[in-house]
Amino acid sequence: xxxxxxxxxxxxxxxxxxxxxxxxxxxxxxxxxxxxxxxxxxxxxxxxxxxxxxxxxxxxxxxxxxxxxxxxxxxxxxxxxxxxxxxxxxxxxxxxxxxxxxxxxxxxxxxxxxxxxxxxxxxxxxxxxxxxxxxxxxxxxxxxxxxxxxxxxxxxxxxxxxxxxxxxxxxxxxxxxxxxxxx
Numbered sequence: 001x002x003x004x005x006x007x008x009x010x011x012x013x014x015x016x017x018x019x020x021x022x023x024x025x026x027x028x029x030x031x032x033x034x035x036x037x038x039x040x041x042x043x044x045x046x047x048x049x050x051x052x053x054x055x056x057x058x059x060x061x062x063x064x065x066x067x068x069x070x071x072x073x074x075x076x077x078x079x080x081x082x083x084x085x086x087x088x089x090x091x092x093x094x095x096x097x098x099x100x101x102x103x104x105x106x107x108x109x110x111x112x113x114x115x116x117x118x119x120x121x122x123x124x125x126x127x128x129x130x131x132x133x134x135x136x137x138x139x140x141x142x143x144x145x146x147x148x149x150x151x152x153x154x155x156x157x158x159x160x161x162x163x164x165x166x167x168x169x170x171x172x173x174x175x176x177x178x179x180x181x182x183x
Contacts, residue, residue: 009039010046013053020047022058041066051075107150115162116142122169131172136165 011029013020019030027044029037041062046069049055055070063070063085070083101107116139123136138161145161147153174182 008045009043010048011037011039011044012048013055014048014050016052018053020049020053020055020059022056022062027059027062041068044068046071048073102150104149105147108145108147108153111150111153111157112142112145115157118162119165122165126169126172129173129176131175136168138165 011020011027013029015031017032021028021030022041023038026038026040027047028035029039044063044066047055047059047063048071050073060070060083062068063083065085067085072080072082074080101110119136119138119142126132126136142157142161145153145156147156
């Protein structure tokens with residue numbers, strides 16, 4: 001289990017003309033061109049900015065690298081936006097992997113595995129209900145689908161194999177209901 005660092009230091013830029021920069025190992029808060037505070041990169045938890053203040057791109061870089069949140073507020077203190085490093089939000093990492101998989105064979109393999117599981121589960125339910133599940137037997141056809149990315153195989157998988165299985169499954173499933181409920 002990854003240990004989370006406990007950091008409680010924050011820098012608030014709320015006096016007009018304050019500037020947050022960075023040197024080789026610290027965030028540096030300036031007021032009227034004079035250094036008034038230094039905080040090591042690894043000890044800072046959050047930076048809060050109000051209008052009339054600035055932050056350097058170097059400071060933003062170190063905030064991203066050390067997982068420091070940067071919050072923008074209005075003059076009245078209302079939160080307007082938050083910059084979170086990508087590492088801070090695992091959903092971003094997941095989404096990036098999904099985009100990568102969409103563009104390559106990994107995405108095709110994932111789509112085929114999901115579709116295979118769906119078809120097998122539909123077949124298992126039909127068998128349990130005593131219905132004819134062999135008509136869903138398209139696993140060989142599914143495994144033979146090849147392509148370099150999702151776009152290449154979308155029609156074969158979704159509109160071909162999955163569509164055919166869904167029609168068969170729904171037809172078989174409807175036979176399990178009383179006639180007055182069948183559509």
